[in-house]
Amino acid sequence: MKFSLRIWRQPSADAEGRMVTYVLDDISEDASFLEMLDVLNEQLIAEGEDPVAFDHDCREGICGACSLVIDGQPHGPQAATTTCQLHMRKFKDGDLIDIEPWRAGAFPVVRDLVVDRTAFDRIIQAGGYISAPTGTAPEAHSVPVPKQDADAAFTAAACIGCGACVAACPNGSGMLFMAAKVAHLGLMPQGQPERHTRVLGMVAEHDASGFGGCTNAGECSAACPKEIGLDVIGQLNRDFRKAAVRAA
Amino acid sequence: MNQASEFFTVGEAVADAKAPAGPIAERWEQRRFSGRLVNPSNRRKLRVIVVGTGLAGASAAATLGELGYRVSNYCFQDSPRRAHSIAAQGGINAAKNYRNDGDSVHRLFYDTVKGGDFRSRESNVHRLAEVSTEIIDQCVAQGVPFAREYGGLLDNRSFGGAQVSRTFYARGQTGQQLLLGAYQALERQVGAGAVELHTRHEMLELVVVEGKARGIVVRDMVTGDISTEMADAVVLATGGYGNVFFLSTNAKGCNVTASWRAHRQGAYFANPCYTQIHPTCIPQSGEHQSKLTLMSESLRNDGRVWVPKERGDDREPADIPEADRDYYLERRYPAFGNLVPRDIASRAAKAVCDEGRGVGPGGLGVYLDFADAIGRLGEPAVKAKYGNLFDMYERITGENPYERPMRIYPAVHYTMGGLWVDYDLSSNIPGLFVTGEANFSDHGANRLGASALMQGLSDGYFVLPNTISDYLADGPFEPVPDTHEEVVAARKAVDERIAFFLGNDGDRTVDSFHRELGKIMWEYCGMERSEEGLTKAIGLVRDLKDEFWKRVKVTGKAEELNQQLEKAGRVADFFELAELMCIDALHRTESCGGHFRAESQTDDGEAKRDDENFSYVAAWEYATEAPVLHREALEFEYVKPTQRSYK
Amino acid sequence: MQPRKAAPPKPQSRLRSSIGLKIVMAVSGILLVGFIIAHMAGNLHVFEGREEMNAYAHGLRTFGEPLLPHESLLWVMRIGLIAAVAAHIWSAIVLTHRAIHARPVRYASKKPAKGESRHAVATMRWGAVVIVLFVIWHLLDLTWRTVNPVKDVPDAYGAVVATFDPSRWPVTVFYLLALVALGFHLRHGVWSAVQTIAGPNTAWRGRTQAIALGLAVIVVAGFAIVPLAVTFGLVS
Ligand SMILES: Cc1cc2nc3c(=O)[nH]c(=O)nc-3n(C[C@H](O)[C@H](O)[C@H](O)COP(=O)(O)OP(=O)(O)OC[C@H]3O[C@@H](n4cnc5c(N)ncnc54)[C@H](O)[C@@H]3O)c2cc1C
Numbered sequence A: 001m002k003f004s005l006r007i008w009r010q011p012s013a014d015a016e017g018r019m020v021t022y023v024l025d026d027i028s029e030d031a032s033f034l035e036m037l038d039v040l041n042e043q044l045i046a047e048g049e050d051p052v053a054f055d056h057d058c059r060e061g062i063c064g065a066c067s068l069v070i071d072g073q074p075h076g077p078q079a080a081t082t083t084c085q086l087h088m089r090k091f092k093d094g095d096l097i098d099i100e101p102w103r104a105g106a107f108p109v110v111r112d113l114v115v116d117r118t119a120f121d122r123i124i125q126a127g128g129y130i131s132a133p134t135g136t137a138p139e140a141h142s143v144p145v146p147k148q149d150a151d152a153a154f155t156a157a158a159c160i161g162c163g164a165c166v167a168a169c170p171n172g173s174g175m176l177f178m179a180a181k182v183a184h185l186g187l188m189p190q191g192q193p194e195r196h197t198r199v200l201g202m203v204a205e206h207d208a209s210g211f212g213g214c215t216n217a218g219e220c221s222a223a224c225p226k227e228i229g230l231d232v233i234g235q236l237n238r239d240f241r242k243a244a245v246r247a248a
Numbered sequence B: 001m002n003q004a005s006e007f008f009t010v011g012e013a014v015a016d017a018k019a020p021a022g023p024i025a026e027r028w029e030q031r032r033f034s035g036r037l038v039n040p041s042n043r044r045k046l047r048v049i050v051v052g053t054g055l056a057g058a059s060a061a062a063t064l065g066e067l068g069y070r071v072s073n074y075c076f077q078d079s080p081r082r083a084h085s086i087a088a089q090g091g092i093n094a095a096k097n098y099r100n101d102g103d104s105v106h107r108l109f110y111d112t113v114k115g116g117d118f119r120s121r122e123s124n125v126h127r128l129a130e131v132s133t134e135i136i137d138q139c140v141a142q143g144v145p146f147a148r149e150y151g152g153l154l155d156n157r158s159f160g161g162a163q164v165s166r167t168f169y170a171r172g173q174t175g176q177q178l179l180l181g182a183y184q185a186l187e188r189q190v191g192a193g194a195v196e197l198h199t200r201h202e203m204l205e206l207v208v209v210e211g212k213a214r215g216i217v218v219r220d221m222v223t224g225d226i227s228t229e230m231a232d233a234v235v236l237a238t239g240g241y242g243n244v245f246f247l248s249t250n251a252k253g254c255n256v257t258a259s260w261r262a263h264r265q266g267a268y269f270a271n272p273c274y275t276q277i278h279p280t281c282i283p284q285s286g287e288h289q290s291k292l293t294l295m296s297e298s299l300r301n302d303g304r305v306w307v308p309k310e311r312g313d314d315r316e317p318a319d320i321p322e323a324d325r326d327y328y329l330e331r332r333y334p335a336f337g338n339l340v341p342r343d344i345a346s347r348a349a350k351a352v353c354d355e356g357r358g359v360g361p362g363g364l365g366v367y368l369d370f371a372d373a374i375g376r377l378g379e380p381a382v383k384a385k386y387g388n389l390f391d392m393y394e395r396i397t398g399e400n401p402y403e404r405p406m407r408i409y410p411a412v413h414y415t416m417g418g419l420w421v422d423y424d425l426s427s428n429i430p431g432l433f434v435t436g437e438a439n440f441s442d443h444g445a446n447r448l449g450a451s452a453l454m455q456g457l458s459d460g461y462f463v464l465p466n467t468i469s470d471y472l473a474d475g476p477f478e479p480v481p482d483t484h485e486e487v488v489a490a491r492k493a494v495d496e497r498i499a500f501f502l503g504n505d506g507d508r509t510v511d512s513f514h515r516e517l518g519k520i521m522w523e524y525c526g527m528e529r530s531e532e533g534l535t536k537a538i539g540l541v542r543d544l545k546d547e548f549w550k551r552v553k554v555t556g557k558a559e560e561l562n563q564q565l566e567k568a569g570r571v572a573d574f575f576e577l578a579e580l581m582c583i584d585a586l587h588r589t590e591s592c593g594g595h596f597r598a599e600s601q602t603d604d605g606e607a608k609r610d611d612e613n614f615s616y617v618a619a620w621e622y623a624t625e626a627p628v629l630h631r632e633a634l635e636f637e638y639v640k641p642t643q644r645s646y647k
Numbered sequence C: 001m002q003p004r005k006a007a008p009p010k011p012q013s014r015l016r017s018s019i020g021l022k023i024v025m026a027v028s029g030i031l032l033v034g035f036i037i038a039h040m041a042g043n044l045h046v047f048e049g050r051e052e053m054n055a056y057a058h059g060l061r062t063f064g065e066p067l068l069p070h071e072s073l074l075w076v077m078r079i080g081l082i083a084a085v086a087a088h089i090w091s092a093i094v095l096t097h098r099a100i101h102a103r104p105v106r107y108a109s110k111k112p113a114k115g116e117s118r119h120a121v122a123t124m125r126w127g128a129v130v131i132v133l134f135v136i137w138h139l140l141d142l143t144w145r146t147v148n149p150v151k152d153v154p155d156a157y158g159a160v161v162a163t164f165d166p167s168r169w170p171v172t173v174f175y176l177l178a179l180v181a182l183g184f185h186l187r188h189g190v191w192s193a194v195q196t197i198a199g200p201n202t203a204w205r206g207r208t209q210a211i212a213l214g215l216a217v218i219v220v221a222g223f224a225i226v227p228l229a230v231t232f233g234l235v236s
């Protein structure tokens, strides 16, 4: 297959960036999107040019490293699929494909398609945990968890922290990521004691990091490769309201 | 006895000086009692470097932080949560005996020693089995959403052919959920100021001063700054080296650099040739292939493995009648059928493909057929059990496994070898500790399913925090100035290597070398090894290594995010490791676990172990000329070695 | 070592937090929805003729007299409305400002809207500007009569008929346009407010969306029918 690619090139965080066009031939339809970029990079190195930098690691849709906006869509056109699991057979021969980094003030570009997502780690530091120092745990079966709660908690906990939700949101909001963690921990009995401090701390950090507010556009959930539902944002709102009132 | 001796020399035997004697069930308690403690108010004065944020690293860093040590934690990803442990699917073992099916600490110990084909230490394995139950308690307290039953209690399943149900799981994402638990505990300590976290930092050298590990040289992967970080102890939790094969189920970033640099500074590398090949991976589709994807082993519970009886039968699978199919696992191993252990299933697949009966691109694949299961249970039931795996398969191959049998092929998955450690997880360099997949671990020659997660967390949460205090009790050690000759030398080595790569007037990309190295290793040091093949491989690896240093081309600068430069350093270390792996494989003329030696098989083609000559750990010391072999004899007091049989 | 607990944010910052603002937006929006529905119902009195309509308008002003002072109900409503509008616009401005800063560099390629409310979201902010302009005109026109031919305040009926006179068709067109903007605003706004306050689960989300759409249609139709009736001479 043959493709024209328009790729965001930016040598460093404070350098100017621009879209650059490359033409690529002889790509197998069985190649993944990142393997297609590997081929491009081999070609660029051969020509003595700097290869395109992009984040990736597991290449099986679980680490959350890969993060490309493809034709305006975070992780590309296929639903519930990370960039690394997207394959070229989803495109047409001869397509022109735009490739950009996540765009958000809280995720500054590091180089080319690589962005800095440490803001997500800071949100977790601000309360996205259960305080259970090693060695203090009671016997695992001492606290039963209703199956439907455990299942719902798992569904929320499946978030891979990729940031596609932020990239897709018209407000650049990190609400879906944060809500997924609040929902996961809030659904477990072990998460109850810190339920209120957790949500207040995380929301404060979210806002301080420069993410926008949520206006329920729902673009996040539509872009999420793990199909995290908007319900978690509903729960976040409820928890926040209760916590804010209680703290008042 | 060793034809390979031209490639190495033999040194003194090593022994694990820390392993306590006495009844096996009391050894861990004894060691915790005999080990010295550090006064809580002194812990603040002790700095520990932890490299790695996978299960083994994040759990150790969080726990040491909770205890009050000053911890610096490093990873090369942009977030600790992305360490490769995130990808583990199946589950984690623990001897809880929640099913009342006869499980116990002793049985888990027994199964693990036997599963490792009698090439692991009894004391270590027993401790692992003991601690396994605490891991589950700890993870549940952190809010890990394990699968549960309707009564609200934890669900268990049987995994990898185990006869008891002792595997805890969180759908097909157990590693993810366990790692997120450890990651959250770690971030809590970061928020508390107890742990300093350095993401996108790669360790490039170990600093050893006066015989003690005292620090590391790291590169800030964004700015390119090289710095030396000093501490009272260094912990490596840097994962496995399966990527020496280029294609493996490991994440692209997995590498051996941290371990290899430590090895070059004097740390022994144990059993490097022990590699686990996983039978159910999605086959390679072409030259562009960059990694292989594992499909959970649980698929073999319902899928039937077959190939056409005739070579070159290229009919569509649906058009091949029953009579023309060979269900070779069921035929060869009637007792276990499709559920034989990983190493056996993998080799059997290779055998039929070598006969020219493989299917799919390049004839490198066998069918895993669900037609019977769908007929028996109905499509909805199959979907409920394996839906997400089927979806994943379809995304990658574009084929619908409900209609067409899956194609699978074995792939490198886990490395049992690693840096040699004693019972305290200390390497032979005082102050250098190694945890998780990076050490040569508790799995012997073959790892059972669901036991790597167990080992990573056991090391990080429970073992290391208890054993490291015995070493740190002598600290804080004399501060080492940046101008110390060892520090200067370590930095210089790093600077020079980077300068070499960027200055080399080469014409071949790093990836092209890596791919070629991987092919050599897969061909000669993969599922089946022979003296002839390994000897040839050593030559090929050496030649390719020479060519690499002459022709490698790295673009860009040092002071920027430069992914080619990162790769070049890693591949350079893979070359040296590859040679040692081949030498280790060559010297071990027996077949055991993941290491199948063509010359050592029974009449019907099964692996033949040689306990008389090889019941030892091969701990290799680095030397510029030829590596030095130190043997650590293995003794079996509680589980008597027997030949494995799955007929 | 025990971790430092993140200090719970102060009440002031809780209100100004992204979720606090969202709740302010939702609550004030719901109040405005209530007003809009009452207002729409009131407007329909125009079909009962001049006497009835003016009597209704008079009734609003003299509600509770002589126990309560003149126009008390109206003043309570006005103060409530002003507060709701102020809160709504304040939170809208702060959130919009943050959204702009949250994406300093825009995407080069356009993305197909895939979210819950598709294009309605895109119309929220621009639509709001149209609504603001409209409200100002509306006050000048029918409340203060500054731009209305009928200056006699008690004659509400006359004012309505006069303003939508066929000769003043641009006024009617603007009115209808503003209504469409309002309709889009409500379609997303009502479901969004419910999501913010009640956080419905997946099953209810579809239903709230349907209700929001229905409400938007009713409001637009209910308001639009008056000027259309005047323009086409059904009311004169
Ligand atoms: C696909 C797959 C499925 C698996 N499924 C299972 C399963 O079901 N059950 C089971 O028990 N096991 C399973 N395993 C094995 C298990 O996941 C791993 O053995 C285990 O997670 C390794 O953990 P670790 O902490 O030792 O290393 P890793 O998780 O690999 O972490 C290594 C860390 O070291 C860091 N690092 C490495 N080098 C450097 C350097 N030079 N400088 C700085 N940082 C560095 C990395 O950034 C990373 O943080 C699976 C493995 C794979 C590949």
Ligand code: HEM
Pocket: A215, A216, C022, C025, C026, C027, C028, C029, C030, C032, C033, C034, C036, C085, C088, C089, C092, C093, C121, C124, C125, C128, C129, C131, C132, C135, C185, C186, C188, C189, C190, C192, C193, C194, C196
């Ligand atoms: C006066 C002019 C108005 C302005 C400037 C305005 C502005 C806004 C803005 C910017 C939003 C945020 C939604 C988003 O960006 O996606 C919003 C939401 C909303 N508006 Fe308005 N609006 C106005 C009038 C109205 C009116 C008249 C009503 C009621 C009939 C109303 C009801 C709502 C509701 C219910 C919401 C949803 C709240 C939420 O997001 O939870 N608005 N408005």
Ligand code: SF4
Pocket: A158, A159, A160, A161, A162, A163, A164, A165, A166, A176, A177, A180, A220, A223, A224, A225, A226, A227, A228
């Ligand atoms: S919520 Fe979805 S899109 Fe957002 S970070 Fe998590 S997985 Fe990625």
Ligand code: FES
Pocket: A055, A056, A057, A058, A059, A060, A061, A062, A063, A064, A065, A066, A082, A083, A084, A085
């Ligand atoms: S590379 Fe790990 S999710 Fe894509």
